[in-house]
Amino acid sequence: MHNSIKPIGLFDSGLGGTSIWKEINILLPSENTIYLSDSKNAPYGQKTKEEILELSIKNTEYLLEQNCKIIVIACNTATTNAIKELREKYNIPFIGIEPAIKPAALQTQTKTIGILATKGTLNSELFHNTVLNYEDITIIEQVGYNLVQLIEEGKIGSKEIDDLLEEYLNPMIQANIDCLVLGCSHYPYLIPQIKKILPESVKIIDSGLAVARQTKAVLEKHNLLNNSNTPAKNIFYTNSSPEVLSNILDKEYIAEKKDF
Template sequence: MKNTNPIGLFDSGIGGTSIWKEVHALLPHENTIYLADSKNAPYGLKSKEEIISLSCKNTEFLLEQNCKLIVVACNTATTNAIKELRSKYDIPFIGIEPAIKPAAIQSKTHTIGILATKGTLNSELFHKNVSNHPDVKIIEQIGHGLVQLIENGDINTPEMRELLESYLYPMVEKNIDYLVLGCSHYPYLIPEIKKIIPSSIKIIDSGEAVAKQTKKILEEHNLMNDSKELSSQLFYTNSNPKVLENILNNKEKVFFKAF
């Protein structure tokens, strides 16, 4: 495995670019390949078997591109499929899970909210993480419809505002002081969320932690790219490439591929 080989990242769509941005910011010399499986978004409504199958398909695409490490930049895919991916493929995987632990530890009201997909909230891994914090009340909310709106580029719309208000107001009423975003799409909603919830409620997502873990695993496996050449960033999608281009502010080249 060459150190200059790319880091692979995949998600059920464009949301995992929020993770890619953190990884690229921390590791600017690393080449990356991002795979957006928008055609099959959202994963959160699919069965565990379907999620595993799609995750394997995405992994094999990235392995064909000679990726040296794969970031599963999707909460639903991580919580439902990463165990199977690690047992099936001989490559390091980095998962992304809702940041329950830091929120639970730091909460003063002992009540935190989590906004996530159905697939994440119903997963065995999520329930295991929740059980580690019996003294904290966790208000769970499925973000029905949010991923679809983000995938369509409808972030700053009345429909999005209405959905977010219906999900967040009940959490605020229950005195949460931390809101955990349990889907890699949701960081793109932070500006809208901040208009709805009190400023005293802290919002947590997993991007920075995933980037730090990626660096740690690269170092442990001696896979850090020590080249100082300009790095290459490739993006693939099986849906409308314009949506992905817009979320990246047209700064990166996006390729359509019917995988």
């Protein structure tokens, strides 16, 4: 198999990383992809660094078995806790996803931004080191307890999520944030609910488009862009309920259950 037609591999602790996959698919529609939803082990955000690294290695090795040419860690928690070790261990390009603090810091007028993320991301060394670069900005951190679980249960749009978002976002509003960073790839699916709570003046920032652009840049750098005219093949695997994953995808895509 010629390297350029090999698939892009993506993994996440569940279905949230499909928000990243959608951005990549829009920007690079000719690329074949394989997406792993490790929903059986979701959420990663409450696990130890060692557990997150072990799961990230498992997912990486499965994608390498599928002949992937590049791996996108479509999970903030896995990126911030495991990407350094994965890059040292495997001879393949990795693309990570981190909370978009830099664009928020550049855009804020009130010098106060909010970040909604998992405990694993907010406690990571990588996130801590990133924050140190913005000492002139007030960053209000909030763990999104239970949001990932509810999304994985197919409860997007529910009152349960509305109530949690009110609890998490109202203190940020009172602190006069003008940017909200979504620090988990699951959270873009909550943007309609978030917009009902935030003032219109608050910008919502996520990393999806930036990750897609970085993926394209790395493929170009390594001469791995797929220039064939064959229709792209997009495969979605989950080790939990395929129905929940299928429901969040466009209708032409059906998730398959796999043990990995």
